[in-house]
Amino acid sequence: MRVELLRVARDMLEAEGINALKLRAITRQAGVSAMAATPHFGNLRGLLTALATQGFEELACTLREGNGRSVKDAGLAYVLFAVRNPGLFTLMFRGDAINRHDAAFTHAAQQSFGLLGQLLAQTEPPKTHKSDVGGEVGQAALWAKVHGLAVLAIDGLLAPLVVQSGFADHQEAFLAQALDAMVGPV
Template identity: 30%
Template sequence: MPSESRRERARAERRELIVRTARELAEAEGWEAVTTRRLAEQVDYSQPVLYGHFANMDAIAAAVALQGFEELAVVLREGRAGDGLRGLAKAYLRYAEEHPAMYDAMFVRRTDLVFGATETPAVLRQAFAEILAAVTPHVTTDAETATEVFWGALHGQATLNRGARMRPEHRQARADLLVDLFVVPAVDGG
């Protein structure tokens, strides 16, 4: 009989396989192609095994989204370290463009993930903290609210860019203008 830790490892590996396969399938064919039936076929487990790990497709999408927030926090940190608020904005928009299925899992698909509350998962808080750290030096108002406004504007640009709803040749100009609106000019001491 397998040991308890061995069973736990096998369970964790199955769960990771399900999440990885859902992500790969969504990236290749879109989230509409990701169903429990299709996932079960892809991972070679029965649907009841999937349901033993996840309550439903929303829970699977939430697990994918959590991975995305881990990635996004790193991308935002690197962008912020490279060029402050401007670098962070570019990094955010680039991530959304390069990972559309992941971005959908994080921000478009329905999940039970809660933002801005005590039960918000740590990885969501980390990604928000990166945006907050970049916005805070540039605002004289409530930094968290300003961060939500900045983030909302980035999300709007990412979504509208992807849907080809705005002039594609002006993507960079829009991102630059957003940053410029947040950057408080230095006040001369004299």
């Protein structure tokens, strides 16, 4: 039942957004009583935390598949994960909707960020604005850029910047070029 409730919640999240998620609606859609979710998640926040945990586990798999590739490739994998899972990606970073202190969530998030950090550490950040920032600060700056690009992409704010018609047809190429501009050709 836990797996089914998570599947239904994820489908609803992607179709209707986070604000539409209510525990009764999820359990009704799953065909079980509202109380059926309690032993598995406790409440809606627990269910959303489990769903966000699942998201970080999937992101870790995505990043692991690209381990050893360039920072640009890792960044593109991160952004495309967000584009392909916009509701889930948004939920993963919504501290007001999830329990960031949940042990499974913390472990999954740290695993993802650890893999991302390893990939980012493979390159020197581009020197901009007379900055020699490297190490953890440089990695955080690169992650902020990549994460910002992901958020702009899932919020649909990049489409107006693309002169070509059919942004969806050129989205991956555009994102790759944007990452190239941010991290440099790596």
